[in-house]
Amino acid sequence: MENDFSREFFFFLDSAKSNKLFVKFVHKSNSSELEELVIIYLTKIEDTFLEVVKYDFSKKEKFHVHYFAEDRKVYLDEVPNNETLDRVFQHLCDNWQKYYLRFIEK
Secondary structure (H helix, E strand, O other): OOOOEEEEEEEEOOOOOOEEEEEEEEEOOOOOOEEEEEEEEEEEEOOEEEEEEEEEEOOOOOOEEEEOOOOEEEEOOOOOOHHHHHHHHHHHHHHHHHHHHHHHHO
């Protein structure tokens, strides 16, 4: 793991900074394969950020998405890579308002 490449960052989705994505990924050493991937859409309610949608992959559990408004976890039939990272990130950037509305309605 000492040669692995990892990054993590937040990306705000709105100017009020009330909705953001947390992204963390770890590449296997000398490879484009991902060893870990976490992308979480969070929204701020009463000064606390809460998880709305979470994509997750690690050695412990295969790739899945957790929809917190529905308390539902769906396992995805793919091994995440750089394209998956880009696709999921863009999907959440494009659709966070829909997830937000479902979340606040619960």
